[in-house]
Amino acid sequence: MQHFVAPSSIVRRIWGSADTILFIFAGAAAEFALNKAVDWLYFTGRLPSDPLGRLFSTVDYARRIVFADQAAAEQAIDTIAAIHGAVEAKRGHAIPDWAYRDVLFMLIAYSMRAFEVLERPLTAAEREEIVEVFGRVGRRMGISELPTGYAAWRLAREQHLAQNTLLSSYTEDLYRQYERHLGWARFQLLRGVQGMVVPPSVRGWLGLPDGAWLRPPLALYRATRSFALSQWAKNAMLPAEYRDRIKDLDAQPAEVTPPPSRGSCPFHRAGAPTGLRRRAA
Template identity: 45%
Template sequence: MLIDYSIRSFEILERELSCSEKEEVFDVFFRMGVRMGLKNLPENYNSYKNTREIYLQQHLYFGTFTKDLFKQYQHHLGFFRYQLLLESQRLLVPKRVRKLLHLRSFSWLVPIISVYKFSRNFQLNDKIKSFILPAAYLKEIKSLDHIPA
């Protein structure tokens, strides 16, 4: 899931990744999994894609734990951020997951993301982030945007 979300979110916010870049994303997570001692990991990106597709078709269902998870999201995030989470999920999750979660295919985030991308040209993206993200974490979030020299 993290591999797929990482690739999808980058492509939504930035640009489409090449095959070699997707393989590089996979490799980072593969090495992390090896360090964690995980077993039976796919050896390469193509193998991962095949395994993920099988998993999506055979091992997912919408059960009581999923319902409870979304109730907890709603409770802890509040109305606005919970809606933002749902809209994000509409963009990120594969069709099968979207169907299981009863999410519509269109997200109102599409035009907002376009505005966000445009706002980066004028350094307005920090103002947008400060509106959306919790104030308690803004300093840490902003530090992620700065690449050390």
């Protein structure tokens, strides 16, 4: 059986852990709130009503791609693409090309940053592999002008951050929704995690703390995560009703649940990466 992502890949290690997944989406939720195309998140109206549910829907699809065989992964990507084409048709215009690349760049950037905050520095080969894997996802969806290596991606990423971020009324509303659904204490924890993983420019736009106060508990977590006690850290990040879903993020690939239906495509509904779709030929 041909896998879309090799079983030994660093990408599988990153996306097979609840720890790194939660940090990835914390960072992406911050950055996309500043994206100039964030209005697309509001078109369906589902993000403000259920940002946490949309997060888990996004995770389900991303893991389906990472852990699937080649054919199943491509089918999942094509489904996402088709749904986004329908959303664009309903709104009457297309999401900008640069917005699609921004989303893919976020997946790459926060996969790297979350792993390095929680685990260790990535090797040069691992960085190249992460860019290559998500590049294949993007090319399958028809996203144009994608960089083909880490150095080119890093340059393009800096250009996109400089050109495509803006503090807006959508930014403010998204953060109000995050706080409303998380509660004040968890919202402060979210902001701390975001401050640890986002680029300095994003931290400055949003007025995020640098997350220094989280380093001692994070060190404790690293020391205890091989024990059941480590679950406390993951549970602390989201309300109690999501605890079972958090545990599921640590499931082995064979345990991953079936993909969501066509109507639950995450990328235009979630509070994190959104907006990918396949270009018409």
